Amino acid sequence: MMRGSEHAELRAFVAISDHGSFVRAAAHLGMSASALSQTIRSLEGRLGVRLLNRTTRSVRLSSAGERLLSRLRPALADLDAAVAAVADARETPSGPLRLNASRIAAIHYIAPFVGPFLAAYPEVKLDVVVDDRLVDIVSGGFDAGVRLGERIAKDMVAVKLSGDLEMMIVASPAYLARHGTPRSPHDLGGHRCLSxxxxxxGSPYRWELDRKGEKLEVAVDGPLIVTEPEMLTQIAQDGAGIAYLFAHQVRDLVASGALVHLLQDWTPAFPGFYVYYPSRRHMAPPLRAFLDFHRRSAHHRQSPPAACGMPAN
Incomplete structure (x- = not known):
């Protein structure tokens, strides 16, 4: 049977092969380079073979080291998987789960299944901070964030929460009768746009448009600028100007003729909302339960209610 010290020696050997350096491997293992060197000497002495060819500038596996590594990696992976499976099976999700989400995501993609989630996991305490600003979830002490896919840093793990989304540029028939209809994004500069x-x-949002890869950011101007975009649907219906809103907010109004869909080929679908977090390793059980519960939920495949505003992280 393998002793604990022998297991540690084998882990140290794998770390050196992964990092290609005693110094980097020692930092990864939380020990000194000299202690790591002694560990490898002990392993080589016990096995009676040289596993590493060392110079002042490089570390390479010997042929014996290559053979050991090829057998050792799958064995250690199986061991890690077995331990993780047992830990997951015996640990009931409990304790705090802190999420940071934009307002739209919180209302339309988190709230609908929070009740059932808490009923399924009564020992989890969910703390949702609603903030349209894009925050650093790590320094803020959050387990995960919920934002539009395009806003998430590439080094984050992201899990899709909603389907793709689409924007619409809309105005009332009365407004268009008075001011004319824009035929291209450049025409928007001569119109009263609701910002x-x-x-x-705190800067005015630049309308993001895209037609077959031709991307534009249009700085619009007009009689109104708000921090609560939900106001704009009614104001656009009243003929005050042109608005840029989520399609599911105004689709029924366009179908009824209350609003007119403008520049239709400039607003293609784009990735929707994602739950994102720093790493799959050492995931807190409440977050794992939240993600698993969401996967089992059909809510993210349904269209959200028509009651939210413009892109907000």
Whole structure:
């Protein structure tokens, strides 16, 4: 039977092969380079073979080291998987789960299944902070965040929460009768556009348009700028100007003729909301339960209610 010290020696050997350096491997293992060197000497002495060819500048596996590594990796992976499976099976999700979400995501994609989730996991305490600003979830002490896919850093693990989304540029027939109909994004500069203030820096939101890869960011101007975009649907219906809103907010109004869909080929679908977190390793059981519960839920495959505003992280 393998002793604990022998297991540690084999782990140390794998770490050196992974990092290609005693110094980097020692930092990864939380020990000194000299202690790691002694560990490898002990392993080589016990096995009676040289596993590593060392110079002042490089570390390479010997032929014996290559053979050991090829057998050792799958064995250690199986061991890790067995331990993780037992730990997951015996640990009931409990304790705090802190999420940071934009307002739209919180209302339309989290709230609908929070009740059933808490009923299924009564020992989890869910703490949802609603903030349209894009925050650093790690420094903020959050387990995960919920944002539009395009806003998430590439080094994060992201799990899809909603289907793809689409925007619509709309105005009332009365407005168009008075001011004319824009035929291209450049025409928007001569119109009364209803604007929205960016939650992160307070600047006016530039309308993001895309036609077959031709991307534009249009700085619009008009009689109104708000921090609460939900106001704009009614104001657009009243003929005050042109608005840029989520399609599911105004689709029924367009179908009824209350609003007219403008520049249709400039607003293609884009990735929707995702739950994101820093790493799959050492995931807190409440977060794992939340993600698993969401996968089992059919809510993310349904269209959300028509009651939210413009892109907000």
């Amino acid at each position: 929205y203030r960016e939650p992160t820096n």
